[in-house]
Amino acid sequence: MSDLATKEDLESELERYRRELTGYCYRMLGSSFEAEDAVQDTMVRAWRSFEKFEGRSSLRSWLYRIATNVCLDMLNAGNRRARPMDLSGPTPVAEARLSARPEATWLEPVPDGRVLPSVADPAETAVERETIRLAFVAALQHLPPKQRAVLILREVLAWKASEVAELLGTSVASVNSALQRARATLAQSPPTVSDAADPLDEEQRELLERYVAAFEGYDMEALTAVLHDDATLSMPPYDLWLQGHENIVGWMLGVGSVCRGSRLVPTIANGMPAFAHYHAAEDGKGHTPWALMVMEIRGGKIAAINSFLDTARWFPMFGLPDRLEEEGAAEGA
Template identity: 75%
Template sequence: MSDLATTEPGLDEAMERYRVELTGYCYRMLGSSFDAEDAVQDTYIRAWRSFEKFEGRSSLRSWLYRIATNVCLDLLNAGNKRARPMDLTAPQAQASAVLNERPEVTWLEPVPDGRVLPQTADPAEAALAKESVRLAFVAALQHLPAKQRAVLILREVLAWKADETAELLDTTVASVNSALQRARATMAAHPPREGRPADPLDADQAELLRRYLTAFEAYDITSLTALLHEDAVLSMPPFDLWLQGPADIAAWHLNQGIGCKGSRLIPTTANGLPAFGQYRPAEDGVGHTPWALQVLEISADGRIVGLNAFLDTARWFPLFGLPERLA
């Protein structure tokens, strides 16, 4: 049965086919994994309530995207805008670093790949999808006004035609083309930081991550910082502190961050990037307890350019299916 012929008793099953791609769309719009899932749930509730008005003139997929767009625009019009520490403050030096915590709603959030990346057999399509959920790309999207953001995602990430996008946004093709041109100009002024999606890993990336895991668990900071790009960044939301350069990152790990010595890392993925669940030694001396979700950004020349340590493990570890404790 095509989605055009969907009847209400089969609506749940029909809508479920689009959950992952809709969540990915809402995540790019909102910059929050939890807000994206809430937006999709709200989309489905609105679809159920107004299904009798769905006349089948467009596909069910297009209709759901229209609803999801309106949900996201409502949220963004309320002033929601996510950022990374690098968007808010200047880098600090390790010796004088101050940990200033900001509310959860401030931060661009990580997301598990499986929640936002639909399965596809097309390598080029898969690569574009991973590229478009990278932390740096989603952060750059946050600089766009809400409707420009929607146009850019629909046209350049999801490959919608201009007339399809215009119909979805209830506007003209000329308006869509103008919004896309302005969005491209803004993105060019705030280019995403370099980084390579890492799924599947190539041999060099796999070796880099093996060396990183070995160095971190041994707390061999000399070996760890040898893997960093010269302008690598360490950030730790919910704190707005960020450090730049191997020297300050090494000094942080050997001073304020010394409690990470003896940590264990569990590999995972986030935003199309390699990631680790970090567990520090438990205070009671038995096993290891959650400390951070580390998301790594890797440059084209095989160096780590970003160490993103998301510290709110009560939110992230259940979402990523990471254990509550390591024995």
């Protein structure tokens, strides 16, 4: 086999693991862009040091070891990504002010296709989807980096304690202790619960259709009817978040009234239903990007609307059009 063929074979073999490694790094880092950077760094390190790989572990285990070290290095800076509700309490609409924080503050959404395996056991797929939910990934960010790695490897990816110990260069006892501490921390601040929604069932589809009709028609009575009493609305990069019908409707009829005449295009993010939110264009022709809305459903109503406003980052990543033309464009998007 020629050197070129060998390199092509190695590159192909490494690429087989890109998606699952991206899912792992996303859970570790809370950032879709940083996860992709971490995986690319992992691939480069693996390529450069492949001659040192002696086959004492599987290629997959070796790649996870490299990826873990890359993530731990990135987390040494002490950054912990969060959602607005992780940083403060809700704000009454009468006191609401828009205050932006730097991009590195925020937990980021991710397209399912970047992080979930395309073919897997349905039960495993359900676990993986559940563990990329925004609330779950936000909860992971409360863990010290090594505990985070242990919990993901043991409870999400179902590695044996001995395999994790080998990866981290530590003992099985240390791994078990780290897992116990990680579980205790999550138990103190458990992630909020939302219903599985991929695929959507008939009730969920009907609920989201009602939400779209209410939002696009700017019908606040209909909107209230699909929201939980304690529903939340957040809008990163702003640290403001609102809770409850009165505050959300008050926002929509006040500062948020710029959303009248919007269009919503369905997509999926973090294993949850989502919408590309387009505002009416200033030139009066079509609609332009405004937000990526990631929805959370609980008990037959909408529990949370997570609106990510940096559309220059999100819409290309999700393959969303940068403009909707006249009526009918959304159906073809």
